[in-house]
Amino acid sequence: MLMKRCAGCGEPGAELCRRCRFALVAAPPVTTSSGIVAATQFVGLSKDLVIGLKFRNQRRLAHHLAEQLSRRLDPTQIDIITWAPTSRRRAHRRGYDQAELLARALAARWRKPCRRMLFRRHGQAQTGRTRADRLHGPSFDSRPLRNPPRVLVIDDVVTTGATLLAARDALLAAGARSVVLAAVAATPDSLNRPAQVRPAQVRPAQVRPASNSTAAMAGPLSSSTTTPYSPTASAAVTLDNTSSRKAVRPATASNLVSASS
Numbered sequence: 001m002l003m004k005r006c007a008g009c010g011e012p013g014a015e016l017c018r019r020c021r022f023a024l025v026a027a028p029p030v031t032t033s034s035g036i037v038a039a040t041q042f043v044g045l046s047k048d049l050v051i052g053l054k055f056r057n058q059r060r061l062a063h064h065l066a067e068q069l070s071r072r073l074d075p076t077q078i079d080i081i082t083w084a085p086t087s088r089r090r091a092h093r094r095g096y097d098q099a100e101l102l103a104r105a106l107a108a109r110w111r112k113p114c115r116r117m118l119f120r121r122h123g124q125a126q127t128g129r130t131r132a133d134r135l136h137g138p139s140f141d142s143r144p145l146r147n148p149p150r151v152l153v154i155d156d157v158v159t160t161g162a163t164l165l166a167a168r169d170a171l172l173a174a175g176a177r178s179v180v181l182a183a184v185a186a187t188p189d190s191l192n193r194p195a196q197v198r199p200a201q202v203r204p205a206q207v208r209p210a211s212n213s214t215a216a217m218a219g220p221l222s223s224s225t226t227t228p229y230s231p232t233a234s235a236a237v238t239l240d241n242t243s244s245r246k247a248v249r250p251a252t253a254s255n256l257v258s259a260s261s
């Protein structure tokens, strides 16, 4: 029989050692640029744990990650919990849906009902698709909802936010009173990129913060979405044209660097 090891640090013992449990609790929550609450960033320990849950069959980690989620959310605002289902093919291959495990663990902790409410339209999986594909995300259908409930939708990792936003649309269309979206972890990328496909941005490299910690601190404020280009002006600008670039610089300066002269 294999020796059990901590999924965080590899120490022999429980599936998550005491030290790693504390480290997980101490990790700060984040909100993505699309407004989704995540218990932590998808880096370091929390990344290891989500990967353990998702790809290494370490199902008991769902309880630890759900505990982390429960600290970030207000159960009095929730009537029922559901999850953004993975594709049937992937759930079948793994033998479980990690988002469902998380939702059920959280529901058990809160003593709230947990029910499957969402169904993928085309059975696509997000993992392995290109980023451009993922931006469009899957689409869902929801069961019809009576006595309009306040719904919490759980997912494991937020990348673009497209999956959870599609889940919210389906639930609202089916009659939910309100929908809260939450994930265990958000990729650093999700904190400063808009969820929808937008027109090409001028000089995107300068818009992105230099490090993960900056991204967490700056959040949506560092996003380029507030840059006040008019559509006609940005369509006319080409990156190689220095005179055009000079002309747009005043519009971007306040958004990018406060100390520019």
Ligand SMILES: [Zn+2]
Pocket (backbone or CB within 6 Å): 006, 007, 008, 009, 010, 011, 016, 017, 018, 019, 020, 021
């Ligand atoms: Zn450990």
